[in-house]
Amino acid sequence: MLVLLPPSEGKAPSGSGAPLALESLSLPGLTGAREAVLDELVELCAGDEGKAREVLGLSEGLRGEVAKNAALRTAGTRPAGEIYTGVLYDALDLASLDAAAERRAARSLLVFSGLWGAVRVTDPIPSYRCSMGVKLPGLGALAAHWRTPMASVLPEAAGDGLVLDLRSSAYAAAWKPKGEVAGRTATVRVLHSQVVDGVEKRSVVSHFNKATKGRIVRALLADGAVPEGPAELVVALRDLGYTVEAEPPAKPGKAWALDVVVTEIH
Numbered sequence: 001m002l003v004l005l006p007p008s009e010g011k012a013p014s015g016s017g018a019p020l021a022l023e024s025l026s027l028p029g030l031t032g033a034r035e036a037v038l039d040e041l042v043e044l045c046a047g048d049e050g051k052a053r054e055v056l057g058l059s060e061g062l063r064g065e066v067a068k069n070a071a072l073r074t075a076g077t078r079p080a081g082e083i084y085t086g087v088l089y090d091a092l093d094l095a096s097l098d099a100a101a102e103r104r105a106a107r108s109l110l111v112f113s114g115l116w117g118a119v120r121v122t123d124p125i126p127s128y129r130c131s132m133g134v135k136l137p138g139l140g141a142l143a144a145h146w147r148t149p150m151a152s153v154l155p156e157a158a159g160d161g162l163v164l165d166l167r168s169s170a171y172a173a174a175w176k177p178k179g180e181v182a183g184r185t186a187t188v189r190v191l192h193s194q195v196v197d198g199v200e201k202r203s204v205v206s207h208f209n210k211a212t213k214g215r216i217v218r219a220l221l222a223d224g225a226v227p228e229g230p231a232e233l234v235v236a237l238r239d240l241g242y243t244v245e246a247e248p249p250a251k252p253g254k255a256w257a258l259d260v261v262v263t264e265i266h
Contacts, residue, residue, distance in 0.1 A: 001226055002157060003164045003217055004118075005111045006171045008086030014068075014126040015078025024124065029153035030117040033146060037115050038072060040136045041128075045069035056134055065129035072126055080111055081121030087207055088166075091214025094121060101221040108221070110157065112171040114142045117150065118157075132170045143173035150175035162186065162227050164220075165255065166213045177255060185255040186230040188213060193261050208265045216242065216260065230256035 022034050045052045045066045052066045053059075068075070081094045094105055106122045114132040119125060135141045154175050163177055163185040177185040190209040191202045219240045227233040234246045237260070245259040 001108050001162045001164060001220075002159065003109050003220075004167050004171075005088065005109060005217075006166070006168045007111050007113050008084045008089055009129075009131070010085050011083050011127045011129075012078070012085055014075040015082065015124075017077040017124050019074050020072060020077055020124070020126055025116065026120040026123050027118060027153050027157060029156075030146075030149050033149040034116055036139060037130070037136070037142065037145065040138050041069055041115065041130055042072055044136065055136065056129060057131070058129065062129070069128055069130065072128055075126035077124035077126050079121060080119045080123045080125050081105070081109070083125055083127055084111060087210040088214040091211045092218050093214075097218070097221060100224065104221045104224065109217070112167055112174060117146050117174070118154070132174060143170065146174040155181050160184075162229050162233055164188070164217075164233065166217070179253050182253050182255050183249070184229045186233050186258050187255050188216070188258045188260055190260050190262065192265055193263050202261070205265060208262075212260060212262060230258070234258065 022031050022038070025031070025034070044055060049063060049066050052069070053063060056065070056069075058065055094102070097105060106120060109121045110118050111121065112118050112132065113130075114134055115128050115130040116123075116125065130142075132143050139145050154177075158177070158181050161184070163181060165172065165177070165185055165187045176182075189204065190212040192205050192208060193200055193202050195201075216237065220236065223236075223240060225236040225240075227236045230246070230248075234244050237244045237258075243261045245261060247257040247259075249256060
């Protein structure tokens, strides 16, 4: 099982590990594309701060993020699973997993990134600020920059098992599973169900959507479930107590769409 996650805007500070070594990161087929983004981002942020903030979409209050990016090559690192914070990662709570679940997380979780393309939670990286929606002056839109290298690297990473795609649309734009891989891919939407005046109403709540996705991944890792495909994932999630409505693809080469329906927001 390969689980595709978005990163978080907020990140923990860089750690005390050795400085970044791109060649040490997982998915070595992305190294060249990573180097290109890193070079331009560092150069941009080491120059005109105002221009850098404009390109990165940062407010005055986040000007410190520019200096952080300028120092990416010398900053200390920590595992990506410790760098990413926020709602989804708080709910996932990697640090409290038992040893077996932690090993499953290391094998299964892949975090997409505007800077790195995609990394495993064990990959040592510094803290940074660069979303997938950024358009760098030289490279252009990052989602487009990543599509070609991702197209050759990600199918291999997916292997022959389930792909659970929990990315937001901005990060999904960097790689879209196709063909046979798409047929064993499942996307998840979390819906909040309420009964108002005797009528059920459903809505998507962004914050709660992220938290529920984090809890779903944690439950699968802790349980040790390894569903072979989307249909088996539906069964596994129902066994874990989730209400799941599944929509198989209308034609080959398309992903399954799963709705997880909840009645409580927390």
